[in-house]
Amino acid sequence: MGRTLAEKVWDDHVxxxxxxxPDLLFIDLHLLHEVTSPQAFDGLRQNGRRVRRRDLTIATExxxxxxxxxxxxxxxxxxxAQLETLRANCAEFGVRLHPLGDVEQGVVHVVGPQLGLTQPGTTVVxxxxxxxxxxAFGALAFGIGTSQVEHVLATQTLPMARPKTMAITVEGELPEGVSAKDLILAVIARIGTGGGQGYILEYRGPAIERLSMxxxxxxxxxxxxxxxxxxxxAPDETTFAYLKDRPHAPRGADWEAAVAYWRTLRTDADAVFDAEVVIDAAALAPFVTxxxxxxxxxxxSACVPDPASYEDASQxxxxxxxxxxxxxxxxxxxRGIRVDTVFVxxxxxxxxxxxRAAAAVLAGHRVADGVRMLVVPGSVRVALxxxxxxxxxxxxxxxxxxxxxxCSMCLGMNPDQLAPGERSASTSNRNFEGRQGKGGRTHLVSPQVAAATAVLGHLASPADLTEAAAPATAGV
Amino acid sequence: MEAFTTHTGRAVPLRHGNVDTDQIIPAHWLKKVTRDGFEDGLFEAWRRDPDFVLNHPERQGATVLIAGPDFGTGSSREHAVWALQNYGFKTVISSRFADIFRGNSLKNGLLTVVLAQETIDALWALTEADPTTPVTVDLHTRQVHAPGITAAFDLDENARWRLLNGLDDISITLHNEHQITAYEATRPTHKPRTLTI
Structure with a gap:
């Protein structure tokens, strides 16, 4: 029987x-940041252990x-103190670090791909x-706790039970004005916050293949x-084109060998997923939480749901x-919920x-009075x-x-926070209570919706902006 | 890691589903560089409400947390496990845990027990009616006991063995270090490297 993409990458790392x-998996790339690593380095020190593969490890702040x-x-x-701890740990253990002020500094998940370190068929933790x-590159990549960070530092491996596989097949084509963020928010609303628990998801289908990296x-x-x-x-020509000539992408004969391997990383036609979900891209629209x-x-375009409409008591x-x-x-x-803050x-x-998407919507407009809009690039390279x-x-x-x-206002560990009762439209990933600041209220949105919301002062899509502007233009 | 064999204690019934790790320990606590001192951050926002169950005098000293479904969703912060342990919890019972939280808990000796929601409903009713109700979680027999309730739970044999003996994963893995070295010798040269050493 054929294997899924996830199974192929898994098997190659046992x-x-x-x-x-549990299987013992080899880890190709270990990314570190200041928050979840200090206790792991302490563990190494206490046990007299070193970092096994400094050449597969990189840190940023x-x-x-x-x-x-x-x-x-x-x-x-x-x-x-936490940043200084990371700097001291990286110096002591010989780990490459891109600190604040460095041209390669940025959000860890922006830095790995832009350096070309994230590659198809690798394991990334x-x-x-x-x-x-x-x-997104066809890597098997997952978040780990600090005990596991210490385990990877010491052994470059992780014991893991193999998860099940779920196909999220997105048929058709995303309509104009509907972004990847709208798509994933709709997927999560469909399967629920626990729907993927125990699974590795594989996004596939024509709408996914058309997406940029x-x-x-x-x-x-x-x-x-x-x-x-x-x-x-699954990696494809879009993936290879993105990686080509990045600082850590393979070169010469290694590039040819890598691409040949990467082309094998597709779910076989006769492979069976443990679960399947099909989404019709054409039915999607700008989506908010x-x-x-x-x-x-x-x-x-919908209204706040009535809790009484849920059959499930806990929902x-x-x-x-x-x-x-x-x-x-x-x-x-x-549409019409007023916000105080917009975070991109x-x-x-x-x-x-x-x-680019947010700027295209914002160009020629003004952020509404009383609205604060923060634009925080994911890395120094993105900013440049x-x-x-x-x-x-x-x-x-x-x-x-x-x-x-x-990371900024995504989680408010730095001074960029919501005040109690403040409401944001945010392009980040979590709308948990207090996530962006004590008592803060978060609506998750796409960059396009964020920009339109900033202009109108309430949740809105770029289409609303054109409509709102039309009468004024006619009057000039 | 602290071993877990069997534990009996009073319970805190937490009738919340989707308790995310930002609720368990808010991000500003994550600046600490130790594994201890997180007890005051546990459910920090909810504890400002005097009616929150953890603030009830009869729940002081309770060691068994019985929560709604999807406990521990969100961030990978192991601080959530440390906060629960620092506060005094030995075990958490829910019908479903987020994967990363579950893994973190079992690596620290905080036993996360999955039971059917009907059993959790019964445990909630029992421990709300009488806060002194003892709840026992026995890892030897893989059972939870409370007056009138006996419920079996699953835990894979390997995780159970490590918990019962308080074994450290790194030592176990390094026992097979020769296999890691052998694997490393087979890795293709096109794999990425962060350094040239």
């Missing part, structure tokens, strides 16, 4: 397989880093659940929001709690195509590219704040 034990005044000492002493991002990363990034540790997309988990979402209770926290009422139109950035939507294209000017001219690279 170091040890024994009855009654992202979660705590400020996005203003980066040339000054970090104001928060606890954040500063990081102490961060959004490691699923790298699955960056759009594929947006999709795979949020696999964890559906409960799946990993999401994958109304609740406090990423599965609580609906098309922008009903969750919806009631969510509406209470979010300060929303059942039946209220989603994160490992989900902080890449150059995301900034944006400046070269003049996107920073589009943002600042419209009244948005153009910031330095980092």
């Amino acid at each position: 170091v040890r397989r024994a009855e009654g034990e 992202d979660h705590n880093t400020p996005t203003l005044d980066i040339d000054k000492p970090i104001a928060d002493p606890v954040s500063r 990081c102490g961060d659940s959004h490691t699923s991002t790298h699955g 960056e759009a594929r990363m947006t999709v795979c990034n949020m696999s964890i929001e559906a409960g799946a540790r990993a999401g994958m997309i 109304w609740g406090t988990n990423p599965g609580q979402g609906a098309p922008l 009903r209770l969750a919806a009631e709690k969510a509406l209470n926290y979010m300060g929303l009422s059942a039946g209220q139109p989603l 950035g994160s490992c989900t939507n902080g890449r150059i195509e995301d900034l 590219q944006a400046v070269e294209e003049g996107l920073d000017q589009v943002f600042t001219t419209a009244g948005a704040e153009w910031r330095h690279a980092g």
Whole structure:
């Protein structure tokens, strides 16, 4: 019987397989950041262990880093201490680090792919659940806890039980104005935050094949929001073109050998998935969340659902709690919910195509009075590219704040936070209670919806912007 | 890792589903570089409400958390497990756990027990009616006991063996280091490297 993409990559990394034990998997790439690594390095020190494969390990600083005044000492002493701990650990153990101020610094899941380190058929881990991002290349990539970070540092392997496989087949073509973010939010709303639990997802079908690499990363990034540790997309010409000539992409004969191998990384025609979900791309529309988990979402044109409409008691209770926290009422139109803050950035939507999409909507408009818009590039390289294209000017001219690279308001570990009761439209990945700041309320949106929302001051799509502008233009 | 064999304690019935790791331990606590001192961050936002179950005087000293489905969703932060342990919890019972949280818990000796939602409903009713109700989680027999309730739970034999003996995964893996070395010798040259060494 044929094998799925996930099974092929898994099988190629089994170091040890024994009855009654989890498989021992070799890890090709280990990404580190300041938050989930200090206790792991402590463990190595306490046991007199070294980093087994420094040449497969790389670190950057992202979660705590400020996005203003980066040339000054970090104001928060606890954040500063955590970054200094990473620097000391990397120096002591010989790990390559891209610290704040370095041209390769940025959100860890933006840095790996742009350096060409994330490659098809590799195993990639990081102490961060959004490691699923790298699955866009046909890598098997998943988030791990700190004990596992220590395990990988010491052994370059992980004992893992093999998950089941689920196909998410997206038929047809995404309509104009519908992005990868809308697609993945719709997938999560369909299968639920626990729907992918125990599975590796494989996104496939014509709508997926047409996505750019960056759009594929947006999709795979949020696999964890559906409960799946990993999401994958089979590598193809789009993948190879993205990788070619990147700093760590193979060269010469190695490139030819790599591409030949990468071409084998497709699910066989006779392979069987443990579960399958089919989505019709043509039926999708701009999608936003109304609740406090990423599965609580609906098309922008819909209304806030009535908790009483849920048959499942726990879902009903969750919806009631969510509406209470979010300060929303059942039946209220989603379009029209007013926001205080708009955040464009994160490992989900902080890449150059995301900034281009937001800037294209924003160009010629002003951010609404009373709305704060933060644009935080995913990495220094993304920021430099944006400046070269003049996107920073589009943002600042419209009244948005153009910031330095980092995780920023996605999780508010740095000073970029919502105040209690404030409401955001955010291109990030989690709308959990207090995620962006104590008492803050988050609506997850695409970069296009974020930009339109910033202009109108309420949840809106770019189409609303044209309609809103039309009467004014006619009057001139 | 701390071994887990059997544990009996009073329970905290937490009637919330989808308890994400941002609720268990908010991000600003993640700046600490130790594995301890997270107890005050556990459910920090919810604990500001005096009516939150953890604040009830009769729940002080409870060691068994009985939660709704999809406990531990979201971030990979192992701090969530440390916070529960630092606070005093020895075991968490739910009908479904997020994968990464589950893995983290079992690597730290916090036993996460999966039971059917009907059993959890019964445990909630029992421990809400009488907060002194003892709940026992026995890893030897893979059973949960409370007055009038006996429920079996699954845990794969390998994870159970490691928990019962408090074994450290790294030592187990390094026992087979020769297999890692053998695998490394077969890796193709086109695989990425972060350094040239």
